[in-house]
Amino acid sequence: MRNKSLLKPLFYFIISSIIFTSCKSTAVATGKKEKKNNLHLAEKIIKTASENLGAPYKYAGTTKSGFDCSGLVFSTFNQYDIKLPRSSAEQSKVGIDLGKNVSKAQKGDLIFFKTNNRNKINHVGIITETKDDELQFIHSSTSRGVIISSTKEAYYEKTFTQLSRILP
Numbered sequence: 001m002r003n004k005s006l007l008k009p010l011f012y013f014i015i016s017s018i019i020f021t022s023c024k025s026t027a028v029a030t031g032k033k034e035k036k037n038n039l040h041l042a043e044k045i046i047k048t049a050s051e052n053l054g055a056p057y058k059y060a061g062t063t064k065s066g067f068d069c070s071g072l073v074f075s076t077f078n079q080y081d082i083k084l085p086r087s088s089a090e091q092s093k094v095g096i097d098l099g100k101n102v103s104k105a106q107k108g109d110l111i112f113f114k115t116n117n118r119n120k121i122n123h124v125g126i127i128t129e130t131k132d133d134e135l136q137f138i139h140s141s142t143s144r145g146v147i148i149s150s151t152k153e154a155y156y157e158k159t160f161t162q163l164s165r166i167l168p
Contacts, residue, residue, distance in 0.1 A: 038167045041080065042108025045167075046128050049076045049138045049146075056145040067140040069124050073110065076126065082166065088112060088124035091164075098163040102151070105130050108167050111137045111151075113159040121161055125149070 049072060058066020062075045070088040077084050084091050092112045098104045105111075105127055113123040125139030128148060135151045151157055 052146045057140050057142050069140045072140045089121045092121045096165040110164045112162040114161045115159045
């Protein structure tokens with residue numbers, strides 16, 4: 001009778017261990033898969049934005065006939081059902097604020113600038129490449145339309161303000 005009373009707790013312990021162990025390994029596998037899916041989504045977003053390289057700048061533009069900087073970001077993310085505000089200042093308030101920590105930047109993150117001696121964010125791009133302390137980004141510039149630029153360019157190095165993670 002005494003052996004029977006010891007078997008029941010032992011049985012529950014073994015079953016609980018199996019359940020918790022299998023849950024833990026599943027969570028780890030899901031985490032890796034989710035990260036891979038986010039990288040894949042970032043690549044798709046960059047590809048979509050890059051299809052607009054050479055499009056002209058157009059104030060308040062959100063189509064291939066012309067984009068402003070936030071219009072390019074807004075319309076690109078919108079194609080993947082990711083809803084962002086329409087202005088760069090409002091877009092900078094969405095997602096995870098990474099500050100100016102370039103080492104945390106990933107493809108698909110947003111990069112923000114305060115240009116023309118302004119004291120608020122007024123320009124945005126999408127990170128396309130990260131190389132050590134250099135970030136490349138696609139954006140719509142008022143003078144050259146949709147292009148890829150670098151934080152190593154003096155103008156953007158001086159006006160760089162913030163990075164934000166939109167993709168989980």
